[in-house]
Amino acid sequence: MNRYPGLTLRILARTGPAMGPGKAELLVHIDETGSISAAARAMDMSYRRAWQLVEAMNQDFIEPLVVTETGGKRGGGATVTQFGHEVLERFRLLEARASGAIGRGLAGFDRLLRKPLKEITRR
Numbered sequence: 385m386n387r388y389p390g391l392t393l394r395i396l397a398r399t400g401p402a403m404g405p406g407k408a409e410l411l412v413h414i415d416e417t418g419s420i421s422a423a424a425r426a427m428d429m430s431y432r433r434a435w436q437l438v439e440a441m442n443q444d445f446i447e448p449l450v451v452t453e454t455g456g457k458r459g460g461g462a463t464v465t466q467f468g469h470e471v472l473e474r475f476r477l478l479e480a481r482a483s484g485a486i487g488r489g490l491a492g493f494d495r496l497l498r499k500p501l502k503e504i505t506r507r
Contacts, residue, residue, distance in 0.1 A: 391483050391490075395475065402444040403475050407437055411472050414438075414450055415464040423462075438462070445471060 394404040401407070406427075413423030424434035442448045449468030454460045464472070494500055 391479065391486065393475075393479050393482050395478070397444045399444065400440075402441070403471065405479075407441055408472055408475050410434060410437055411441075411449060411464055411468055414462050415469075418461045418463065420450075420452070420462045441468075 392405060394401045396402065409427060410423055410429075413426045414420060417423050417426065420434050420438060421431045424431045427434070438450045438452075442450060445467070447467040448465055449471055450462050450464055452460065452462045
């Protein structure tokens with residue numbers, strides 16, 4: 385789900401993308417569901433892939449973005465930390481700024497495409 389048609393923002397760390405639209409969406413779903421597996425299902429992603437992304441995010445940043453609990457009466461779960469919320473908020477702000485900065489140029493570029501960006505992003 386790209387919030388900004390025509391824009392895909394990735395924040396690169398030394399080891400690869402530290403944050404991008406997929407990881408941001410995963411954080412949102414974990415926050416909403418309290419579960420990595422439920423977040424993965426909501427994104428039509430394997431649990432293994434979602435877990436790998438969570439591990440990668442937790443390793444890339446100075447504090448964990450997601451903490452997990454195993455077992456127990458409630459069956460465990462996952463929580464986006466306060467730091468995770470801060471990272472997500474800053475990423476969304478950067479997306480909005482980048483989108484605003486390229487908006488006029490993107491409109492002109494859109495006229496050169498066979499399928500307009502709005503049509504592409506509706507899929």
